[in-house]
Structures are given as structure tokens and as C-alpha cells.
Amino acid sequence: GENVEQHPSTLSVQEGDSAVIKCTYSDSASNYFPWYKQELGKGPQLIIDIRSNVGEKKDQRIAVTLNKTAKHFSLHITETQPEDSAVYFCAASFWGGNQFYFGTGTSLTVIP
Amino acid sequence: EAQVTQNPRYLITVTGKKLTVTCSQNMNHEYMSWYRQDPGLGLRQIYYSMNVEVTDKGDVPEGYKVSRKEKRNFPLILESPSPNQTSLYFCASSSTGYTGELFFGEGSRLTVL
Numbered sequence: 001g002e003n004v005e006q007h008p009s010t011l012s013v014q015e016g017d018s019a020v021i022k023c024t025y026s027d028s029a030s031n032y033f034p035w036y037k038q039e040l041g042k043g044p045q046l047i048i049d050i051r052s053n054v055g056e057k058k059d060q061r062i063a064v065t066l067n068k069t070a071k072h073f074s075l076h077i078t079e080t081q082p083e084d085s086a087v088y089f090c091a092a093s094f095w096g097g098n099q100f101y102f103g104t105g106t107s108l109t110v111i112p
Numbered sequence: 113e114a115q116v117t118q119n120p121r122y123l124i125t126v127t128g129k130k131l132t133v134t135c136s137q138n139m140n141h142e143y144m145s146w147y148r149q150d151p152g153l154g155l156r157q158i159y160y161s162m163n164v165e166v167t168d169k170g171d172v173p174e175g176y177k178v179s180r181k182e183k184r185n186f187p188l189i190l191e192s193p194s195p196n197q198t199s200l201y202f203c204a205s206s207s208t209g210y211t212g213e214l215f216f217g218e219g220s221r222l223t224v225l
Contacts, residue, residue, distance in 0.1 A: 001171070006154070009152075031211075032210075032211045032212075034213070034214075036214075036216075041218075041219075042218055042219070043116075043202050043204075043216030043217050043218050043219055044155070044202070044214075044216050045216070046213045046214065049213070089154060089155060091155075093210040093211055094210075094211075095211055099145070099157045099160055099170055099171075099210055100157070100210055100214065102147075102154045102155040102156070103154055104152060104153060104154035105154050105155075
């Protein structure tokens, strides 16, 4: 089955700096790559996703890039704010498969 | 308000005492699934359901059962809980299955003594 690896496991940045979280996947059939944000005491919530026919997608301060050849995708958060502090999960899935495969999570702390 | 509701949110129980964690969604989603979250292991799928009466195993189904008798409900059953099932559990639903947004509940923290 698919294997998704996520790095780093923890990340601390100063407010206003950028944060980058990276994921790799193993199955070349994967074609959908969402990112979820989990705030303390809550369930994960989708913040951005990308499909395999697109190399980059942006939504305000958040962007995701996908390199299908290298089988990796990354989350970029610019101008970080304290409210960006949370655990972030990447995931992969594919049409015809049966589930999402999640990374192990990155705990992001934005220091004011 | 669109939501996935889990109950109980917190539970402490003892080994072998059967328990059920309920999950209900009000979005008319066909796809529902259960995950457990453990430190360093991320989210691992336990069971999923593509529709009523259609369920299948995820990556870590041992010790769990599910049923899908109605579209909105997808309970997780632990017939004989053991300490290694101490975890944070999430129910999720989606209108598009595994290639679209998952809507998660707020989680159920289970401790088995």
C-alpha cells in the first residue's frame, strides 16, 4: 500500500517567517494530496489540496507544490501568525483506491 | 450547521468491557470512516464505509467492529477493549469518498485500563 512520510515532526518559526513542511509518497498511482490542520482539541480540517494534474496551488498565505516525478509535495505558509500554530497532516489517495494515507504530522509553533 | 458528531468525547473504561463510540453526520455523505491518532503514528484508518451496508477494513481493524445500517450513522464497536486501544479516535465523512474533503468529528479520547 501507499506510504506517506512527513518531515519535520516539529517546527518552530518566528512570527512573520515562512514555514515549509514536506511529504513524500511511494505509490505513483496517488493523484490527490490534501493538507489538514488540527488545532488543539479539535478534529483535522482541510486547508488546501492539490491534484496530480497541477504543480502548484495557492490560497492567500498557503501554497502547496507537487513534484510527481520525485513523488513529493510540500506545504508553504508565508507570513506566519500565532494562529497558524497547530499540527499539520499531509495525505495521499488515488481514484480506485480505498482510503487516505496520512503522514505522521508536523507540530508547528509560531513564536510571537 | 454541517457537522460530524461523536460521542462520547472522553471515556475511561476497563479491559474487556464492551463499548460503542457513536458517529453521526448531517451532510448526507455516503463515505464514512474511522481513524485512530497516536503520537508519532499520525492518523491510521480503522474501517471505512462507502455506503449503507458496505464496510471494509482499513490498516488497523483488529479489535474493532463497525456497522452502517443508516446513511448518517457509523458506530465503532470495541467488543473487548484492551490497553493498546487507548487512543484518540476520529470519525470522518465525505461526499466524494477518498478523493475529496474529509469532514472530521471533534474526536473521542478513549482510555482502557
